[in-house]
Amino acid sequence: MMFALSKAEIAQLDSVVYTLTRDLEVLYELADRLIPDQRGYQALYTANQMINTIISGDDSGAVVLAKQYFSKGNGTRCHTLAAIGNCHIDSAWLWPFSETKRKVARSFASQLKIMEDYPEHIFVASQAQQWAWCKEYFSELFDRVKLQVAAGKFLPVGSTWTEMDGNIPSGESFIRQFFFGQKFYQTEFGVTCKEFWLPDTFGYSAQIPALMRHMGLQRFLTQKMSWSLINKFPHHNFIWEGLDGSTVLAHFPPGDSYHMFLTVEEALWTQQNLRDKGRSSVSAFLFGYGDGGGGPTQDMLERRQRLANTDGCPKIQMMTPDDLFTQLESEQHNFCRWVGELFLELHNGTYTTQAAMKKLCRQAEFAIRDAELLLSFAVAFLGPSAAATLLQQSMLELEVAWKKVLLNQFHDVLPGSGIGIIYPQAEQYYTEALTTASDISNLAIDAIFGASGTTSPAVINSLQWPREEVIKTIEGAEEYMLVSAPPVGYSFLTPITPSTPVSINEVDGVFILDNGLVHAEINSLGLLVSLKVTGDGRDVFKKEDSTQLSGNQIIIYDDEPLYWDAWDIMDYHLETPKVVNDLNSGFNLTPVSIVESGPLIAKLSWGVDLGSSSTFSQDIELSASSPILTFNNTVTWHEDHKVLKAVFDTNVQSSKANFDIQFGHLERPTHMNTSWDSARYEVCGHKWADISEPEWGFTIFNDSKYGWMARGQQLSLSLLRSPKAPDYFADMKDHAFKYGVMPHTGKMP
Known part of the structure; x- marks a missing residue:
């Protein structure tokens, strides 16, 4: 793009006038927010006197009036806001990684200039990756930053390589985030961060306290829980307990933001909004332009100086995160305890x-x-x-x-x-x-x-248990072999004869598959109408009263979020189901046919047109020696504001379901007794979810999906969405993925 420069101006700052404008700005805010309190009228009267003095030509006299007002301090019991400058730069969002590198340089450089003019300024930056970019692409700037790091003014925080998603990464990924983040800070600055700093992510795994303690961290800061749509989280300071009993001190800045501008309104709101009044005497106040970077400005630092100890407002003191958490730790005996995940009641479409x-x-x-x-x-x-x-x-x-x-x-x-x-x-x-x-x-x-x-030739098993599986002997060919391998070891490629070959039969349009471990029945529409452990009478989809349930219902829903298109999926989407593998649905369906008939693999295939340019095809497989019935899916997806799910209406009665997360599994309710329960209509899980009675149950596995729902006796897996913002073409392409189901006896395996 070409632009024409039509005018350029040079201006000189009048420091007295600038000071007076900042004085009057803060006095106006105090009057506006505190009247009818006497302190509000005092601010208004002082501002009036200053204006009269300025009109008379005595600017310096007006400065004196302002200093006299702001010199009147606060009470000793006044709540303290720990002002911490930050700029929270999204490593990519509405801009690519390449632009973030420039944002880092601009933001870091501007903060160095602020520190020259305001020596009290404290600035923090998380995400070691961004510090590394600064070193790689702006080495001179990085050297200047290092001097302020040594001076204790420009501080690395957070411990991690990036501010990652709080739910989807594996446990090992979380550990590596901490490992490489701390390694960078230790190598470059001789600094080890003391806190996990994750202000903006979309929910927080119940394993985070354990992962933090594993890495020697006991302090956690975020604010995103303030975005929950249904229930207001009850604390800003609390002890957070994870799955294994590990605990950390958690703090949510009660201003509910990481980019505040140090106004009177924000300070008063932060104090008013604090959920732990009487339990703590200090709260974080994160100020500076964020998301796109920038950070604190001169105006913010000027306002901070005037509000440092002004009657009618909380005290606003510059603090390091270490100072803040040290004071909170001295008061943590007052704090309540929260056990389990921090579930954000919004943005669950991001799974x-x-x-x-x-x-x-x-x-x-x-x-x-x-x-x-x-x-x-x-x-x-x-x-x-x-x-x-x-x-x-x-x-x-x-x-x-x-x-x-x-x-x-x-x-x-x-x-x-x-x-x-x-x-x-x-x-x-x-x-x-x-x-x-x-x-x-x-x-x-x-x-x-x-x-x-x-x-x-050999097969290698990298898992901790012995495996016996059917493999393809030639990639791309339909030739199979049953092989085995010991735990974390290998065996030579020796074919095994299965103890029970896979059988497949068709009876009255229902396909019956059995391998001695699993008995499954699939109708001509691809619906799973019977599933049980071979030889066991309990059926996942058939009740004793002859009620017929079914699994593998492929359901498409309308998906029109209230606010954030790519982020959100609202509960009312559940009111618009269309079962695509149903004769009355109106979808063009190719019925089930037999593709492989054993003895190592039994395979069925079917498909359906989801729309004018979207298709869904599925191979249903049962292998010898496998307790899992597998569904291999190929989807051409070109829908508009739809969500596609695989739904299983089961015969399993349980008030809770279990979901695989990092290094463990999490129980969640299947009922909607409270508003907290009902808000968990779409939750995050990893490789599997299970619903069980004490002596039997049903598990779903998947290779790449994270969105689940457990309601009553229904367990479902979200497959695809089609939001239009901020990426209009999100997921508009071909997809291949698989999930599998397993009935089991006894407790959850």
């Missing part, structure tokens, strides 16, 4: 939007984990010199791969709430990380088998 981000994230987490495991085995097999060479080079490459994955876990990239331009680069980063993991895995495998002199 599903931009499906490719979720799938690539899951694949990369698994692939890097396997590469590291195989690498450790290879080092044990090799001699010292060869092991050191392989380890040194591989660890450097794996660190680069991890950092690409961690960057993509930023809380507007992985959740899918950014503009379209950011996702091609994010996919590239994931692809590069996957390539690195594959290359290192291959090097490690070559080292392992080369050291043993073995050339025979």
Whole structure:
């Protein structure tokens, strides 16, 4: 773009006039907010005197009047606001990573200038990735920043590589966020952060306290819970207890924001809004332009000076996060306790939007984990010199791969709430990380088998339990073999004869599949009408009173959020179900047909047109020796404000369901007894969810999905969404994913 410069002006700051405008601004706000209180009238009278003095030509006299007013201090019991400058730069959101690098430079440079003029200024910046960008692209600026870090004015906070999503990343990803973040701060500044600083993300896993304590952290700060749509969170200061009993001190700035501007209105609101009055004497007050960066300005620092100790307002003192949390820790015996997840009652569409981000994230987490495991085995097999060479080079490459994955876990990239331009680069980063993991895995495998002199084909099991599975012998061909491997080990490629071959029969339009472990019945529409452990009488979908339920209902709903398109899915979407594999639905459906009939694989196939340009096809498979019935799905998706789900109406009676999360599982209610329960209509889970009675139950697995619902006896998995903002073309493409179901006896496996 070309622009014509038509006018340029040079101005000189009149410091006296600037001071008076700031004085009058604050006095006006005090009068506006405090009247009819006497202190409001005092502010109004002082401002009136100043105006009269200015009109008479005595500007310096007006300055004296203002100083006299602001010199009258507050009471000793007045609440203190810990003013902490910040700029919370989204690593990508309505701009790509490349623009964020420039935002970092502009924001950091402006804060250095503010510190020159206001020596009391404290500024914090999280996300080690952004500090690393500053070092890489703006080295001179970074050197100047380091001087202020050493002076205790420009402070790294948060401990993590990026401000990641708080639900979707794996437990290992969380640990790596802390590890690489702290490593950078320790290497560059000799600083170890003492807090987890995550002001803006879309809910918080119940495992975060345990993960924090594992990394030596006991302080947590966020504010996003103030966005909950239904229930107001009851605390701003509390002890947060995780799944294993680990506890941390949690603080929510009661101003409910991380980009405040140090106005009287904000200060009074922060004090009024505090949910723990009487329990704490200090609260964080995070000021500065945020999201797009910028940070505090001169005007904000001027207002802070006037409100530092002004009667009628809380005290506003510059503090470091360490000062703030040290004072809170001295009062934490007063605080209440919250157990379990911090569930944000909004933005739960982010568990599903931009499906490719979720799938690539899951694949990369698994692939890097396997590469590291195989690498450790290879080092044990090799001699010292060869092991050191392989380890040194591989660890450097794996660190680069991890950092690409961690960057993509930023809380507007992985959740899918950014503009379209950011996702091609994010996919590239994931692809590069996957390539690195594959290359290192291959090097490690070559080292392992080369050291043993073995050339025979083998299968490797990287999991901690023995596995017996059907594999394809030739990729792309329909040739199968049943093989086994020990826990965290390998076995040579030796075919096994299944103890019970898979059988498939059709009776009156119902397809019956059985492998000695699972008995399943699927009708011609692809509905799962019977599922049980072979030999057990309890059926997931048939009741004793002959009531017929069904699973694998593919349902499409209207999806029109109130506020944030890519972010939100509202509960009223559940009022608009259209079951696509139903004869009365009006969808053009290709009925079920047999594709494979055993003895190792039984496979059915069916499909349906979802719209004029959207299609859904599904292969239903049961393999020998597997307790899981698998659904392989291929979807061409070009819908407008729709959400697609797989729904299972079960015969399992339970008041709670269990969901896989980082290093554990979480119980959530299946009922709507309270407003807190009803707000959990769309929740986050990882690889599986289970609904069980004491002695039997039903589990759903998936390879790349995170949005779930458990209501009554129904368990459902969200598959795809089609929001139109901020990315109009979000998920408008082809998708491949799978989920599986398993009946079980006994307690949840």
